[in-house]
Amino acid sequence: MTELPARTERKLGLVIDLDTCVGCHACVVACKGWNTQAYGAPLSDQDPYGADPSGTFLNRVHSYEITPADGAPQLVHFPKSCLHCEEAPCVTVCPTGASYKRSEDGIVLVNEDACIGCGLCAWACPYGAREMDQAEGVMKKCTLCVDRIYNENLAPEDREPACVRTCPAGARHFGDLGDPESDVSKLVAERGGIDLMPEQGTKPVNKYLPPRPRDRLEAAPPAALEPVADAPGGFLGWLDRALDRLPGGQD
Amino acid sequence: MHPAPSLIAFTTLSGAGFGLLFFLGLGIPGVTGWTAFAFFAIAYALAGGGLLSSTLHLGHPERASLAFTQWRTSWLSREAWAAVATLVVMGIYGAGLVFFEARIVPLGWIGAAGALGTVFTTSMIYAQMRTVPRWHTALTPALFLAFALVGGALLAGEARLASFLMLGLAGLQIAWLITGDRRFGEGGTDMGTATGLGGAVRAFEPPHTGPNYLLREMVFVVGRRHAGRLRVIAVLLMALLPASVLLLPLGHAGAGVAVLSHLAGAAVSRWLFFAEAEHVVGLYYGAR
Amino acid sequence: MTHRQPPLDLSPPVSDEVRKTTCYMCACRCGIDVHMKEGRVAYIEGNRDHPVNRGVLCAKGSAGIMQHNAPSRLRAPLRRVGPRGSGEFEEITWEEALETAAGWMKPLRETAPEKLAFFTGRDQSQSLTSFWAQQFGTPNYAAHGGFCSVNMAAAGIYTMGGAFWEFGQPDWAHTKLFMIFGVAEDHDSNPIKMGIGEIKARGARVIGVNPIRTGYNAVADDWVGITPGTDGLFILALVHELLRAGRIDLDYLARWTNAPVLVNGDAASPEHGLFLRDDEGRPLVIDRRTGKPAAFDAPGVRPDLAGTWRKAGVTHRTVMHLIAERYLDPAHAPEAVAGRCGVPAERIRAIAAELARVAFEESFEVAQEWTDFRGETHETVTARPVSFHAMRGISAHSNGFQTARALHLLQILLGTVERPGGFRFKPPYPKPPEAHPRPHARCAPEAPLAGPHLGFPLGPEDLCLDEAGDPARIDKAFTWENPLSAHGMMHMVISNAHAGDPYRIDTLFLYMANMAWNSSMNTRGVVEMLTDTDEAGDYVIPRIIYSDAYASEMVAYADLVLPDTTYLERHDCISLLDRPISEADAAADAIRWPVVTPDRDVCGFQSVLLDLGARLGLPGFVTDDGAPKYADYADYIVNHERRPGVGPLAGWRTGKHGPSHGRGAPNAAQLENYIANGGFFLAEVPEGARYMKPWNRAYQDWAVSMGFYDAPQPYLFQLYAEPLRRFQLAAEGHGERQPPEHLRERIKATLDPLPAWYPPFSDGHADPEEYPVHALTQRPMAMYHSWGSQNAWLRQIHGVNPLYMHPDLMRRHGLEEGDWARLASPHGEITVPVAAMAALNPNTVWTWNAIGKRKGAWALDREAPEATRGFLLNHLIHELLPERGDGLRWSNSDPVTGQAAWFDLRVRIEKSKPPEEALPVFDALASPVPAPPAELKWKI
Secondary structure, eight states: OOSOOSOOSOOEEEEEETTTOOOOOHHHHHHHHHHHHSSSSOOOEESTTSSSOEEOOSOEEEEEEEOOSSSOOEEEEEEEOOOOOTTOHHHHTOSSSOEEEOTTTOOEEEOGGGOOOOOHHHHHOTTOOEEEOTTTOSEEEOOTTHHHHTOTTSOGGGOSOHHHHHOTTOOEEEEETTOTTSHHHHHHHHHTOBOSSGGGOOOOSOEEEOOOOOOOTTTSOOOOOOOSOSSHHHHHHHHHHHHHHSTTSOO | OOOOHHHHHHHHHHHHHHHHHHHHHTTSSOOOHHHHHHHHHHHHHHHHHHHHHHHTTOSOGGGGGGGGTTTTTOHHHHHHHHHHHHHHHHHHHHHHHHHHOOOOHHHHHHHHHHHHHHHHHHHHHHHTOTTSTTTOSTHHHHHHHHHHHHHHHHHTTOHHHHHHHHHHHHHHHHHHHHHHHHHHHHHTOOHHHHHSSOSSEEEOSOSOSSOOHHHHHHOOOOOHHHHHHHHHHHHIIIIIHHHHHHHSSOHHHHHHHHHHHHHHHHHHHHHHHHHTOOOGGGGGGTOO | OOOOOOOOOSSOOOOSEEEEEEOOSSSSOOEEEEEEETTEEEEEEEOTTOTTTTTOOOHHHHTHHHHHTOTTBOOSOEEEOSOTTSOOEEEOOHHHHHHHHHHHHHHHHHHOGGGEEEEESSOSOHHHHHHHHHHHTOSOEEOGGGGTTHHHHHHHHHHHSOOSTTSEEEOTTTOSEEEEESOSSOSSHHHHHHHHHHHHHTTOEEEEEOSBOOHHHHHOSEEEOOOTTOHHHHHHHHHHHHHHTTOSOHHHHHHHBSTTBEEOOOTTSTTTTSBOBOTTSOBEEEETTTTEEEETTSTTOOBOTTOEEEETTEEEEEHHHHHHHHHTSGGGSHHHHHHHHTOOHHHHHHHHHHHHIIIIISOOEEEEEEEBTTSOEEEEEEOOOEEEEEOHHHHSSTTHHHHHHHHHHHHHHTTOBTSTTSEEEOTTOOOOGGGSOOOOOOOOTTOOOSSOSOOOOOSGGGSOBOTTSOBSSTTOTTBTTBTTOTTOOHHHHHHHHHHTSSOOOSEEEEESOOTTTTTSSSHHHHHHHHHOBOTTSOBSSOEEEEEESBOOGGGGGOSEEEEOOOTTSOOEEEOTTSSOOOBTTEEEEEEEOOSSOOSSSOOOHHHHHHHHHHHTTOBTTBOTTSOBSOSSHHHHHHHOOSBTTBOSOOSSEEETTEEESSSOBOOTTHHHHHHHTTSEEEEEOOGGGSSSGGGBHHHHHHHHHHTSOSSOOOOOBOSSOHHHHHHHHHHTTOSSSOOOHHHHHHHHHHSOSSOOOOOOTHHHHSOTTTSOEEEEEEOOTTOOGGGGGGOTTHHHHSSOOOEEEOHHHHHHTTOOTTOEEEEEOSSOEEEEEEEEOSSBOTTEEEEETTOOOOTTGGGOOTTOHHHHTOOOSGGGOOSBOOOOSSSOOOBSBOTTTOOBOGGGOEEEEEEEOOOSSOBSOOOOOOOSSOOOOSEEOOOO
């Protein structure tokens, strides 16, 4: 199982729009809620009301500050979960076969019944996408809501990951990144979607759309406003003439 | 990386244990009977005890047998096979020595190769981790093997060989440490590639103000001065001190001191091996 | 290859049942699908059909399950047994609790109803709570708007008949430029996120004006890191630029606003500055066809913006004249304001040019035939695809009312309001102040108030003063200090009650308002007032009754605690009579219903209030024979009628010929109808009525048919606000009701009928040299007020709140990341951890709001980070301004509305040695609930 499939029929994944993500953490908690009652063991929380609360989350939103040499500093919100890599190092290190990549759609999963909780897969992942549940002793990770996306008990429009369904800003997109004609592939092409840590050789399926350039109004300003008058008296003269030119005016 | 005591104990002790098995497999020292039993008991206690302690950090040790299934891709699985195979082969070989005073030479050689192979698989669990640039080098297996050989030689009572090997080990350790300091930068993974946001990027708010598994497990921060001191202590204890002691005519007492000193130095080295190793995931938390 | 996969069930059952109700994790009121398993709440997601959130849900909403299961939930009514503030209680029965409350209140009603002060916090049932207080007969009722956003709401109503959020929204479908002022996560959160996502997807520009670049401002294409309190100055510079270039919508101004209305120019007249009116009281304009005065709404009239009228030797000019004169003044030029605003003049000019470009050059026509109130029919509506949104950042200042007015002036000059691509009202808005009630405060024993407490004064005659001219209300709302305090002034209740100014009260009755912690300025002072005793050893505020679902800080200060249910255990109605959830194209209301029954001895507060009303025999709460009129809140929601045919819910009423919406008799099955429809009701605005609502006959007729009001009431946007001028006239000495001398000059200066800017008051009291840095709070998107910290999932996201500072400011004070700083204001001092942030106005520090908690509250461990490192800025803010030697203590609030000016805060910063905990430290409260669990694994 820990051998990666030679190829997958589809490459399901997420496209995350860093231009639009407002950093609200909606996806974080929707994920926590769904996966606490769905696939495998619940996502537990230790010391939940105490001095050091710490729980398992499969999706977390970072934030970064960019200080360009020219222009105002910027803040970027950065959701991160499993990228369902084509060359998933977390899968091949697994000694038990618990970690695997599905040949149908490329989703990387953990079969919790076979997981010994050695933690190697989390070490192998450069993205921090895997977290060991402290109550259950098994590795948890994003399942791309594999129990939603094909689930016939859900309405067809709800067959998408919980994080995508809940994202208020529409900053998360789900689809087949192996199909160049899919909406997500077109979005990636159009907006110059990128891989995270490409040098790690993981070939992530999930893509990130970089923020559009910011604070360009002065660099490319609209045509300057031409004064019609500099004093109130002149303005009223202009006003009178302008009113005449309105439909129904005197002209 | 979090310097988990179970992993430090495991890699240090089992390394020395398999090192001893290596020498025993080669017939060094050429012991039989109860003397052989004593040597084998020490080797099995270290190797097997180390293996057992490694299961302490598992979430589900009762499923450990599944770890034999994925030898095609997983170094941990290969380690499991190598360790068990070596222990079985050396068990038969040892039984011959202890109970029949018979040395089955080819079996010893196979066992010796297996012992080094086991240490190699262990080292590859770390060396394969591209995510931990300090580990991701051929020097890592070399270092692990050197530790095993030194530990084995010490335990085997090969004082001169051990002293000689210790100098090599010290050199390897220093090389590993110094080149390791550069390796994260050379790996090319930085906050720019991690986030795709270019160079002038800094972590602002963490995703959660509370701690999490990733930070506990993979983002361990050790002070530079503290680490520097420990590096010196490690090299002194693991090599220079025991080598010096062995040059003195102190007999068994000297050998005992040398073994303890070496193991203590090895443990410090192994602590640093984990504590100084930075995982690239730390970049997402601005921890670098 | 040997790749193998385990079998996997791809269609596991999701839940046993989905129950659709309304979220209450913040004030947004999204629709939620509550997935039930084995009769318990398993998972919550957004309701796709719901008008507010269309399926999405924020972090708070998704974490509702943890709120519902929070260990901080109260378990039974509590009677205080220890001293106030100790947190020592005994659990009692509901019968004892209600008899106690009724026993305290009944004598008050019989002798002096004003001695009951009833104030509610994050209440979404103000239609009921205000009605109850009105029937009780106390003038002392309000909700929390006074410290929330009354500046915004009142400025909107007085200017154009509605403000942002619940009153209206950007036309997301058409807007091409969206500009936000002072918007963090305050309100309307999911709709704003959805809108921003929608317009950014098509490449529309977003401009964010905020000292802090987080959240929406982080995704803004352009960020204006303005100096706090100067938004009005900035906006009026944009107005200056647009006027100077003649880039204003003259046709729109002439037809739909009071820009062409003639203003009495006779300086000697007692009506100087008021509108010239005809005999029927209709404001006059010059009809451009005739050059003669005519009523503004005369059929076919063409109001002349440039008109003047000379009569009896006096020239009367139009509002447009006054606007030109005021804002073309070089004092409003970009160069003149750039330094104070912290925004370069070129930037102001570029933004003005972009606003004009998009409004006028990217305009288009939308086909919608409509007839205006003057009888003219139009084929299309012209788009002005520039939209604005603003919230607390501009309203929580002492110049917030006028700043919000300035923003509306900008919107209207560009012709964007009720136009495609601009700002659109949500039914039942727009409603001008005239269509709202006046405030009522005259009380008498055993009698209801003559009308609602809160309303919109049109002049000094509407103030709530007694015969002696003293404040009639305990919070001094609707007095000369703050005449248009349309939401009351909850933040003044405790300090006034403690001071006995204007009078003493007996019982303070609070609901969902954490006044002993984050909902008060001057927290320690408030705590001391709540526990202060007189010479006889009795509490100065004799009795406190509090209702809350959770063990908040305020619980510890109550004598009697009435435990509320969680939002999943209760009935509620999100009523068009109250705070609506409509969309621009539809009126909507909604319900909550008990998707689970409480597992403890708690009761929805509204049902408790109905019971109390019956025990007290309040009119409207008992039948003619004195029996309780309503069994519970559900019964009230269905059967109460405010006016004949108009009740709390508009959907599925009973008409003459079957079901009817809007108006109709009560329908016993109404709640079932709502539940079957997903918990809400939606009535679409008819096609031809969707834009230009204030002037659109089709809209006005539809609004009447829906019961929003009883007759069409078209009106003009009030660029010049006459009610404000009436207060100025009084300050100038006209009229019978006269302000006290010390307020005359301030009223003249601040109740300006044209939008004006003046520096925040604190600048004149706290020495800007000594306290040079602005300090703000923002609400994080994943946390709502104090509620979040009891939520096991949300508190992991925001468990501590550093003070964010610009790196330059840190350097100047020798501070590094992780250091601690002492922050001092004229009122107090806190010592807190600091962190760097460059995307911030360089002279502003800020932190997340309401993360800090008191030890012992909310069922958290006493060592919880919220209690050891989390902190509040509230300790630095006082409800009064510092003394300045004139013998008076001026209120730290807006002089028009009384809104608490907590964003006016200025501080001094110095490095501090790290204390063991953030300072100040308060004693721990005893917890009224059991210890929380050590681990959570919530799988059903």
